[in-house]
Amino acid sequence: MRVCVIGTGYVGLVTGVCLAHIGHDVICVDNNEAKVKVMQSGTSPIYEPGLSEIMQSAMSKGNLEFTTNVSTAIANSQILFIAVGTPALPTGESDTRYVEAVARSIGFAINGEYKVIVNKSTVPIGSGDWVRQIINSEIEQRNLDTTPQFDVVSNPEFLREGSAIYDTFNPDRIVLGGNSSEALSLMKELYQPIVERAIPANDAIGKLSAETVPVVTTDLNSAETIKYAANSFLATKISFINELANICGRVGADVVQVAQGIGLDSRIGNKFLQAGIGWGGSCFPKDVSALIHTADDYGYDAQLLKATVRVNTTQRLLAVEKLQQVLKILKGKTVGLLGLTFKPDTDDLRDAPAINLIEELNRLGAKVKAYDPLIQSPEHHSILSTVDLETTPDGLVNGCDALVLVTNWQEFANWDYVQLAKQMNTPIMIDGRNYLDANVLAAAGFYYIGIGRPTAGNSLVTKRLQHNSLSIDNKVA
Numbered sequence: 001m002r003v004c005v006i007g008t009g010y011v012g013l014v015t016g017v018c019l020a021h022i023g024h025d026v027i028c029v030d031n032n033e034a035k036v037k038v039m040q041s042g043t044s045p046i047y048e049p050g051l052s053e054i055m056q057s058a059m060s061k062g063n064l065e066f067t068t069n070v071s072t073a074i075a076n077s078q079i080l081f082i083a084v085g086t087p088a089l090p091t092g093e094s095d096t097r098y099v100e101a102v103a104r105s106i107g108f109a110i111n112g113e114y115k116v117i118v119n120k121s122t123v124p125i126g127s128g129d130w131v132r133q134i135i136n137s138e139i140e141q142r143n144l145d146t147t148p149q150f151d152v153v154s155n156p157e158f159l160r161e162g163s164a165i166y167d168t169f170n171p172d173r174i175v176l177g178g179n180s181s182e183a184l185s186l187m188k189e190l191y192q193p194i195v196e197r198a199i200p201a202n203d204a205i206g207k208l209s210a211e212t213v214p215v216v217t218t219d220l221n222s223a224e225t226i227k228y229a230a231n232s233f234l235a236t237k238i239s240f241i242n243e244l245a246n247i248c249g250r251v252g253a254d255v256v257q258v259a260q261g262i263g264l265d266s267r268i269g270n271k272f273l274q275a276g277i278g279w280g281g282s283c284f285p286k287d288v289s290a291l292i293h294t295a296d297d298y299g300y301d302a303q304l305l306k307a308t309v310r311v312n313t314t315q316r317l318l319a320v321e322k323l324q325q326v327l328k329i330l331k332g333k334t335v336g337l338l339g340l341t342f343k344p345d346t347d348d349l350r351d352a353p354a355i356n357l358i359e360e361l362n363r364l365g366a367k368v369k370a371y372d373p374l375i376q377s378p379e380h381h382s383i384l385s386t387v388d389l390e391t392t393p394d395g396l397v398n399g400c401d402a403l404v405l406v407t408n409w410q411e412f413a414n415w416d417y418v419q420l421a422k423q424m425n426t427p428i429m430i431d432g433r434n435y436l437d438a439n440v441l442a443a444a445g446f447y448y449i450g451i452g453r454p455t456a457g458n459s460l461v462t463k464r465l466q467h468n469s470l471s472i473d474n475k476v477a
């Protein structure tokens with residue numbers, strides 16, 4: 001099928017590349033000329049495991065192209081994906097101006113061939129009808145003899161950064177919302193190879209499940225709501241386990257064991273029960289806020305979702321509270337951060353807990369050092385100009401009074417903590433993701449503090465703290 005994807009951000013590029021991989025003729029459109037040039041040369045502008053390989057292979061087969069010419073791409077395609085950004089406005093609402101601009105371009109360029117317009121961007125509930133109206137009003141202004149025919153379908157994405165290629169080919173479900181059976185059946189045809197798991201082999205894809213992918217067809221508003229509901233539920237699940245971690249820390253229980261114990265109940269499930277210093281990224285914060293805002297617009301106070309956000313806001317600064325419990329005054333102390341990104345396997349710092357943590361440590365007068373495998377220069381975020389970015393474990397820990405593990409990058413599990421402990425003023429580890437082995441850290445000489453679990457080790461640290469006129473006076477967790 002002939003497909004055009006408008007907007008080559010994270011979602012658009014992954015969607016376009018994956019649809020080309022399963023044999024469709026895909027043209028990806030972006031108005032950023034420099035970015036289009038980069039993609040035309042076979043380079044992915046974002047870091048995503050496997051993306052470049054699949055992109056280059058589809059380009060070499062001739063079924064993936066990149067252009068800035070939106071009108072020609074629209075006219076030549078049967079299925080048009082709108083995949084432009086819908087960033088959050090300061091009020092929490094989605095900024096839909098880019099979706100509106102694309103809808104106008106479609107109304108302006110659409111020709112006689114029937115087309116399916118697919119909303120892939122996460123758009124406010126009700127946007128499907130709104131997009132249809134914008135396209136129709138543009139068409140009317142053209143005074144054509146024959147009115148071009150089209151339908152709008154909502155097809156939300158559920159891709160995780162760092163696993164986007166795997167998730168595209170191994171979805172738990174495909175959601176299609178719309179009221180036209182012709183459009184829905186074309187969409188099913190488009191996704192048939194993914195549904196039937198008939199995907200050309202490629203090392204970057206990973207192992208496919210053998211089961212057919214469920215396709216959920218709904219009306220437009222329900223499909224749009226499913227996207228917000230999924231992300232809000234997952235964020236709520238994490239805030240729930242984080243709240244429980246805070247209770248565990250106080251009553252002397254271990255949240256890791258509690259999560260395991262409740263997660264085996266199939267009604268609860270064991271995913272997204274990892275307690276830590278909070279959720280971030282480009283989707284959860286934006287989507288939970290947008291759903292709260294939509295509820296407000298319709299006169300409903302979404303109390304549970306507001307609590308989900310409140311728990312997360314507090315959770316992000318929990319590491320500072322724990323640092324204060326052991327180091328007391330943070331002014332003049334040096335704190336080393338292990339990881340900066342909102343989760344591992346991405347270079348994304350959008351709404352990352354690390355940013356709030358650095359702001360607070362700066363406010364309290366602490367010196368901040370950081371090591372992240374993918375963030376090694378300050379241009380990624382303005383806050384990084386206040387941080388000493390280190391490129392080795394030794395560089396990070398040297399002279400530190402405490403470390404905070406912010407992102408659960410795999411390499412942190414393999415560091416030589418015996419050697420690292422020796423280079424620190426006081427070997428204290430606040431494990432913000434409950435990622436490291438507490439016993440290994442304790443044996444290496446660290447005082448280990450997780451989130452909602454018993455602390456481990458302390459003799460060496462106590463001695464060094466006493467030397468600095470400080471003490472560990474209570475078990476913090």
Ligand code: UDX
Binds near residue numbers: 238273279280282284
């Ligand atoms: C999320 C959704 O998972 C995806 O379906 C949607 O399309 C986009 O938003 P992503 O933002 O890539 O994907 O990250 P995800 O892996 O879901 O993690 C989100 C945040 O939650 C991260 O900050 C992560 O560290 C945190 N998290 C996740 C936890 O704190 N605990 C967990 O158990 C799981």
